[in-house]
Amino acid sequence: DSGVTQTPKHLITATGQRVTLRCSPRSGDLSVYWYQQSLDQGLQFLIQYYNGEERAKGNILERFSAQQFPDLHSELNLSSLELGDSALYFCASSVAGGPDNTEAFFGQGTRLTVV
């Protein structure tokens, strides 16, 4: 158990809908990262938050947004869902967000299926 909690574990929804994925980082970790993993792709970095503020942005679509709350949990919002958004969405956390950071710890992921 990495200490990173993601809910829900599975989500099935229809095209055009909107969903929210939730992540609670390890106790004491200030940085939260969101990654998308599709069948043929590796882990694609979406976005990072550090202590409530956006720190880095990757290949995140405009239909997707995220935030980190004062208690450090984070939510990833996916809207106008398309079939191609079906994937595993992972949240990871680490202590810091700077160059002296070491490894990131991953949650168990949310498997999103868009039908």
Next chain:
Amino acid sequence: GQNIDQPTEMTATEGAIVQINCTYQTSGFNGLFWYQQHAGEAPTFLSYNVLDGLEEKGRFSSFLSRSKGYSYLLLKELQMKDSASYLCAVRGSGNTPLVFGKGTRLSVIA
């Protein structure tokens, strides 16, 4: 930009040694990580290299050559439970997040 390459699949025999290679091209370098991921599960951290050389951790070792943009993960005394994907990831300059390769799917056979 960043580019990370590793073989898609490898097969090895139980009890043997296998080496999984990773080459990378990044703007800046601040560490290379190896993760193990079983199908449908979370990636778990295996090793971290930021200086050239070999880091050993039990049955797993990881090597880094920064001048060549090259790393490998060495798995010894392979066990069936080592069948998994192995992900190479690089942190570029500053505080950039980890960028992952597509992973190498290792199958350990009897």
